[in-house]
Each structure stands twice: as structure tokens, then as C-alpha cells.
Amino acid sequence: MKTFLKPLTPEEENRYLQEYKQGSLKAKNILIERNLRLVAHIVKKYQGASEELDDLISIGTIGLIKAVQTFDNARASKLSTYAARCIDNELLMLFRSRKKSNREVSLYDPIGTDKEGNEISLLDVIETEPVDIVKNYALKQDTARLYKLLPQVLTSREQEVLKLRYGLYGEREQTQREIAKRLNISRSYVSRIEKNALLKLRSFFPSS
Known part of the structure; x- marks a missing residue:
């Protein structure tokens, strides 16, 4: 990977934003140019994906460009924080376009292994009715871990979307369209929130 220029100081960033x-x-x-290092950092999360690293950096850079063009320092304190979200969103949209179904991507992809070395997916982790307590001990541990992570890792909006999408905390499982109507946002935005939230959680269940 190429050597990137040093990030701007807060003073330099404010000056160039004004200019x-x-x-x-x-x-x-x-x-x-001075924020390309951020793109490379975020792309590392997706290195296991089928896309080439250079392609991911190119897509991430598009997100960075959009961030610079739309950044409003009256609404966000740091360009890097805002840009990170834009870069992530651009990458997530790429992966979503590669798949026929968002649930195929998010629920059935392996996120780690249980104590017996068996692969587990997010669908397994959010399962709330294990048939055999002894056999599914590791799964129950992961389920408890997941519920503990939700408020620590996800934003309130991401928690709300996952809760409604997968019927967590006793909620009725709903479609993206139903959630969009309930939260008064677009279905595509619900899809982005869901995918981003699941990717955040996936990082806490690494393969052994």
C-alpha cells in the first residue's frame, strides 16, 4: 500500500475548509489527499471481502470526496469523523450491490466459531430459543455477549433497526419497508443502517 501524507492538524483542516x-x-x-490514510484504515475492515484492495480504496476514496464536498462544521466537529461514516457507507453500498439479498449477507455469513470449532453466523447468535442448553452453551454465551454489545457498540438508531428487523427484545420481526415507515426514513437508509450495524458486531466475533 502506498505511503500516505500526514493528516492535517486541526488548524490546517479548518483553514483549508474555509478556503x-x-x-x-x-x-x-x-x-x-491528507485524509487518504483514513480510507486505508477503514478498508482494512473489509480485507476478507472478494473485491480487490485497490478497488476498495477507490470506492472508499469516493466516499471521502463526498464527505469533503458535503461536510458542514456547524453540524459536525471533525471532518475525519464525518468522512469515516461516508467512507463506510460507500463501501457498504458496494457490497450490497454485489448480493441478491441483504439478509444473505448479514445473517448467514460466518462471524466466528463456537467452543467446538463449529462456524456460527449472526443468525445463530441472535437465536433466542436454543433446543438443548448443554449442546448450545457456547451459542448462549455468544447471545448474551451480543445483547451486552448492542448498547456499547451501536448507535441508538442502529439498535432500533436491528431490534425491529430481527425481533430482538420481544419485538415483532419486521421488513425493511415496515421499519422505514415506522422511523420515517427511506428503505435504502434502513438497509445501510442494518448492514453497518451487523458489520460492527461481526468484528467482535473473530474466527479462531
């Missing part, structure tokens, strides 16, 4: 607002394309390019 870009005034129409400076040079300032825009500097903001992009």
Missing part, C-alpha cells in the same frame, strides 16, 4: 468554501479547488484536493 474550499470560498471556491479553492486546491484546498479541496489537499483535504482529500
Whole structure:
């Protein structure tokens, strides 16, 4: 991977943001170039994906460019925080377009192994009615871990979407369209939130 330029200091970032607002394309390019390290950092989460690393960086860079173009420091304190979300969203949209079904991607992909070395998926982890307590001890441990992680790892919006999507905490399982109507957002936005939340959780269940 190429060597990236050092990140901007907060003072430099504010100065170039102001210059870009005034129409400076040079300032825009500097903001992009000096944040490419962030793209590479985020792409590392997806290195197990089927896409080539260079392709992932290219897609992530598109997200970075969009972030620079739409960043409003009156609504977000740091460009890097906002850009990280934009980069993630762009990558998630790429993966979603590669799959026929979002639930195939999020629920059935392996996220780790149980104590016997068997692969487990997110569908296994959120299962709430294990048939045999002894046989499914490891699964129950992972389930408890998942519920503990939800408020620690996910935003309140991500928790709400997963709770409704998969019937957690006694909720009725709902479609993305139903959730979108309930939360007054678009179905595609619900899909992005769901995928991003599941990817966050997946990182806490590494393969042995």
C-alpha cells in the first residue's frame, strides 16, 4: 500500500475548509489527499471481502470526496469523523450491490466459531430459543455477549433497526419497508443502517 501524507492538524483542516468554501479547488484536493490514510484504515475492515484492495480504496476514496464536498462544521466537529461514516457507507453500498439479498449477507455469513470449532453466523447468535442448553452453551454465551454489545457498540438508531428487523427484545420481526415507515426514513437508509450495524458486531466475533 502506498505511503500516505500526514493528516492535517486541526488548524490546517479548518483553514483549508474555509478556503474550499470560498471556491479553492486546491484546498479541496489537499483535504482529500491528507485524509487518504483514513480510507486505508477503514478498508482494512473489509480485507476478507472478494473485491480487490485497490478497488476498495477507490470506492472508499469516493466516499471521502463526498464527505469533503458535503461536510458542514456547524453540524459536525471533525471532518475525519464525518468522512469515516461516508467512507463506510460507500463501501457498504458496494457490497450490497454485489448480493441478491441483504439478509444473505448479514445473517448467514460466518462471524466466528463456537467452543467446538463449529462456524456460527449472526443468525445463530441472535437465536433466542436454543433446543438443548448443554449442546448450545457456547451459542448462549455468544447471545448474551451480543445483547451486552448492542448498547456499547451501536448507535441508538442502529439498535432500533436491528431490534425491529430481527425481533430482538420481544419485538415483532419486521421488513425493511415496515421499519422505514415506522422511523420515517427511506428503505435504502434502513438497509445501510442494518448492514453497518451487523458489520460492527461481526468484528467482535473473530474466527479462531
